[in-house]
Amino acid sequence: MVFVVEYRSFGMLATLPRSLGEELRPYVGHAAAAMIKQVQRSVSAYSLPLRGVFGRVLVVSCERAVQHYVDCIGDPDVPHDRWIEFYRLRGRTEFAEGRGLEPLHDSATVGARAAWRAMRPIVRGLRVGPDVIALAAESVFVYVDELCATTIEGYQEAEAKAAGAIPLRRRRLLELISQAPEGSACSIASLAKGAGWRVPETAAMVALQRTPGAPGFPAHLLDDTVLHDLDSSEPYLLTADPDTDLAPLKDGMDGWRAAVSPVVPLIDSPAALRTARRALLLTSEDAPGPIIWCRDHLATLWLLAEDFLGAELAKQSLDPFNSLSEKQQERLSETLLAWLETRGGAPDIAQRLGVHPQTVRNRLRQLEDLFGDRLKDADDRLGMQLALRAQRLMRALRPDEGEPGS
Numbered sequence: 001m002v003f004v005v006e007y008r009s010f011g012m013l014a015t016l017p018r019s020l021g022e023e024l025r026p027y028v029g030h031a032a033a034a035m036i037k038q039v040q041r042s043v044s045a046y047s048l049p050l051r052g053v054f055g056r057v058l059v060v061s062c063e064r065a066v067q068h069y070v071d072c073i074g075d076p077d078v079p080h081d082r083w084i085e086f087y088r089l090r091g092r093t094e095f096a097e098g099r100g101l102e103p104l105h106d107s108a109t110v111g112a113r114a115a116w117r118a119m120r121p122i123v124r125g126l127r128v129g130p131d132v133i134a135l136a137a138e139s140v141f142v143y144v145d146e147l148c149a150t151t152i153e154g155y156q157e158a159e160a161k162a163a164g165a166i167p168l169r170r171r172r173l174l175e176l177i178s179q180a181p182e183g184s185a186c187s188i189a190s191l192a193k194g195a196g197w198r199v200p201e202t203a204a205m206v207a208l209q210r211t212p213g214a215p216g217f218p219a220h221l222l223d224d225t226v227l228h229d230l231d232s233s234e235p236y237l238l239t240a241d242p243d244t245d246l247a248p249l250k251d252g253m254d255g256w257r258a259a260v261s262p263v264v265p266l267i268d269s270p271a272a273l274r275t276a277r278r279a280l281l282l283t284s285e286d287a288p289g290p291i292i293w294c295r296d297h298l299a300t301l302w303l304l305a306e307d308f309l310g311a312e313l314a315k316q317s318l319d320p321f322n323s324l325s326e327k328q329q330e331r332l333s334e335t336l337l338a339w340l341e342t343r344g345g346a347p348d349i350a351q352r353l354g355v356h357p358q359t360v361r362n363r364l365r366q367l368e369d370l371f372g373d374r375l376k377d378a379d380d381r382l383g384m385q386l387a388l389r390a391q392r393l394m395r396a397l398r399p400d401e402g403e404p405g406s
Contacts, residue, residue: 005150005186009143010072010080016136018074023126024119028066031115035062038114045103061090065108066115069143084150091154095162101155101172105148105180105187112144142186149190156194169195174227174238178205181267188266197227200240205261205269207276208235214255221248236273246291259292275301303390314391317383320370332370335363337388340381 036059040047048054068083094104116137123133159165173191176184192199208217208230217230223245227238239245242260249258259279261272278301279292294301321329338349346364350357367375374380 005146005153005190007080007146009139009146010078011076012135012139012142013069013072014074014076016073016132016139017128020123020126020128020132020136021070021073021075024070024073024122027119027122028063028070031118032059032063032066034114034118035066035111039107039111042110043103043107045099046107057090057093061087062111065111065144065147069140087147087150088154088157091151091156092158093154094151095155095158100175101152101191102175102179104151104155105176105184108144108148108151109180112140116140145184145186148184149186152187152190152194156190160194166195170197170227171229173197174229174236177203177227177238177266177269178236178273179270181269197225200266202263202265203238203240203269203272204242204263205273205276206237206239206242206246207259207261207273207280208237209257209259209280210235211255211257217256218249218252221252234277236276238269249291253290257290257292259294261294262298275305278304300393303386304393313383314387317380317387332363332367333388333391335360336367336384337392339364339367340385340388 036050039058039062040050046058050059064083064086068078068080072078091104094101120137123136156165156169159168162168169191173188173195176188176191181188188199210217217235219228219230222228222237223239225240226245229236237258240263242263246258246260257280259276259282261276261279264272275294279294279297281304282292282297282300318333321332324332334353335349338344338352342348342352344352346357346360350360353360371380371384374384
C-alpha cells in the first residue's frame, strides 16, 4: 500500500535550533498532561475515566506525540518508523473499538492547541527570535495533521477488511471537509486516497430538504465524484461541478428541495454548507423550482446570515421608531423603505404602496421629524435600508411570529 503522508513536519522541526528541543524536554510531561485534560474535556468519546486499555492508549498517545515532536527539533537523523507504526496501530484500534474518525481528529486538534498553549510561555521565555517561534507554532499544526493522516492509514487498513469500506470512507471524508478542512489537508488527502476520490481545489455544498412522505433521494442520478450523506437529519452533498452534476436531478427530485452554495475553495466548505442550509428557508416564490442556486440570491442570504446582526443594525438605525406603536412602526417602515429604494416623490411611492399621495406626504413629514438630518446622510440611509429589508425578509420567513419594529 502506498501512503500519501509526506511528513513535512519532520523536516521543519529539524531546521529549528537543537537547543530549543533541549530547553523544552523537561516540559514534555506538562504539555502531555495539558493535552489529555483538554481532550477529555472537549471530546465526549474520550471523556471516560483513564483506566484500563483506554486510559493507557490515550495517555501514551499524547506523551509520544509531544516527545517525538521535541526529539525532532534540530535533529534530522531521528528515526520515525516506530512513531509511524504506533499511530497506524492507534488508527486500527480506533476502528476495532467502533469509534469514527471525527473524535480522533478532534482529539488531535484540541490536544495540539492545548500543548502549544502550555509550551508557548516557555518558548517565549527563551532567547529565540520571532521567526523561530513562528516556525515552531506552524510545525505543531503540520505535525498534528500528519499524525492524524497516519492514524487514518491504520484506520483504513482495518476498515478495508470490513464490508462496505469505500462508502464509509467517502462519508467520513465528507464529514471532515464539511466540518474542519482548515489545517486538515494531509488528513483529507489520506481519506480521499482510500476512498478513491480526487480532491478538487473548489467545490459547492448542496443542502437537501425532504418533504414528509417523499420517496428516497435519487442518488443513482449522481456522478460517482459527488460525495453525499443522505441519512443524517440534514442531508447534503459535495460537488466540484454543480451545474453538470445536478443537471440530471432537475426532473427527478419528487418531494425534495436542494440549495446549492457558490463554488468555493475547499477550506470554505463549512461556511458554504451553512449558507446552503440557510437558503432552504427561502420560499418557493423566492426560488421557483426544486433547486435553489445561492448565487442568484446572494444579497438576500447575506442579509439573513446572522439574525442578531440584523436586530443590532435595526436597533441602531431605526431607534426613532421605539416611541411608536407597532402599527405606526409598520406603516412608517414600509414608507421609509419605499422612499429609500426609489427616492421618488409622493405620487410614485403612493402608487407603489397602494395608498393616497397625501397619506405618503404625511408619513414623510413624520419621518423627517423622527430622523431629521440622518435622512440626508448616505451611511445612515444605507443602514436604515439594510435593516428594513432584513426585517421584511425575516417576517416573510416567519409569518406566524410578530416582528418587532426596532
